[in-house]
Amino acid sequence: xxxxxxxxxxxxxxxxxIMKWIVLLIIAFFAAGCSKIFQGDGNPESxxxxxxxxxxxxxxxxxxxxxxxxxxxDGTAENKYSPSDISLIKDAGVLPIxxxxxxxxxxxxxxxxxxxxxxxxxxxxxxxPNWRGNYAVRYWxxxxxxxxxxxxxxxxxxxxxxxxxxxVDEFEYWSSEDSIISExxxxxxxINFVVAIARYCKSRAGEDFYIIPQNGERLIRYDSxxxxxxxxxxxxxxxxxxxxxxxxxxxxxxxxxxxxxxxxNTGRIVLSVDYVDDGSGYVGENKIRIDDYRExxxxxxxxxxxxxxxxxxxxxxxxxxxQPGGS
Numbered sequence: 001x002x003x004x005x006x007x008x009x010x011x012x013x014x015x016x017x018i019m020k021w022i023v024l025l026i027i028a029f030f031a032a033g034c035s036k037i038f039q040g041d042g043n044p045e046s047x048x049x050x051x052x053x054x055x056x057x058x059x060x061x062x063x064x065x066x067x068x069x070x071x072x073x074d075g076t077a078e079n080k081y082s083p084s085d086i087s088l089i090k091d092a093g094v095l096p097i098x099x100x101x102x103x104x105x106x107x108x109x110x111x112x113x114x115x116x117x118x119x120x121x122x123x124x125x126x127x128x129p130n131w132r133g134n135y136a137v138r139y140w141x142x143x144x145x146x147x148x149x150x151x152x153x154x155x156x157x158x159x160x161x162x163x164x165x166x167x168v169d170e171f172e173y174w175s176s177e178d179s180i181i182s183e184x185x186x187x188x189x190x191i192n193f194v195v196a197i198a199r200y201c202k203s204r205a206g207e208d209f210y211i212i213p214q215n216g217e218r219l220i221r222y223d224s225x226x227x228x229x230x231x232x233x234x235x236x237x238x239x240x241x242x243x244x245x246x247x248x249x250x251x252x253x254x255x256x257x258x259x260x261x262x263x264x265n266t267g268r269i270v271l272s273v274d275y276v277d278d279g280s281g282y283v284g285e286n287k288i289r290i291d292d293y294r295e296x297x298x299x300x301x302x303x304x305x306x307x308x309x310x311x312x313x314x315x316x317x318x319x320x321x322x323q324p325g326g327s
Contacts, residue, residue, distance in 0.1 A: 047066035048067050053074070065095065068099055070099050071100070098158070099163075102139060102194075104131075105135045111150070123144045136170060148197065167216075170190070175187070212232065217235055229268070237256065244275050272305065276293045290319070
């Protein structure tokens with residue numbers, strides 16, 4: 001939530017922002033235990049994000065440093081990647097990170113029971129109006145958490161080097177105006193879940209297993225003792241500078257950037273993906289927009305990935321001489 005001059009007096013606003021920055025600096029201090037999270041894997045300068053029909057051979061020869069993919073070619077258990085598929089990626093020097101949604105249930109996953117369509121369990125919430133087949137979950141429920149741990153067991157068995165945790169921003173849904181749970185409580189429950197996931201994975205796959213949440217960076221405001229930042233390896237953000245091909249207001253970017261700066265201050269990485277490429281080629285207005293996005297992301301210290309504006313994430317978006325490539 002951003003407070004402006006119309007909501008509080010000018011002097012009080014200044015005091016509020018000073019106190020907020022003091023809190024963030026304290027969090028960063030407590031979390032700064034590891035300055036080189038990717039020490040054993042070089043210094044990543046590029047990444048890519050593909051959730052449909054990713055091909056391990058194409059990824060291996062792509063030149064990207066980090067690759068975020070689903071654990072399966074089409075999301076189903078039948079078409080999950082084999083350990084040899086993931087080994088091929090790792091042997092090429094690419095870090096394979098598995099996508100997993102921890103704040104929403106998806107009706108095409110192995111855990112989905114068709115009976116839930118008419119008789120949902122108590123932990124299953126309403127369908128996301130923007131993503132058909134995705135349902136909010138009470139992520140603090142032990143039944144849902146057991147499902148996620150089973151999911152993680154498969155990811156670890158496949159040989160992935162980390163997980164990319166989507167929908168950590170679901171705490172905002174459960175703390176909306178018509179909810180009985182406060183934002184602080186919802187945030188703390190999500191922090192506890194992410195920390196538990198990190199410890200679960202590291203206890204089974206080793207301390208160098210990477211944990212990267214996506215969006216929901218305001219969780220850092222509630223990470224009072226720095227426990228969350230100590231367990232994660234970085235953060236990922238969508239739509240930081242552009243909403244599709246339209247620029248994001250600078251005030252919104254600035255509000256998000258203050259939390260991501262705390263992540264950077266602890267030596268962790270920030271992965272940025274904006275859906276700015278309209279598919280017309282690296283020319284004209286499309287080139288100008290892609291270059292502008294990359295310049296802004298890099299100037300903030302993020303690792304950029306310019307994705308296609310259709311948001312399908314069904315291909316590797318390679319731009320000759322630009323992506324992949326060092327920042």
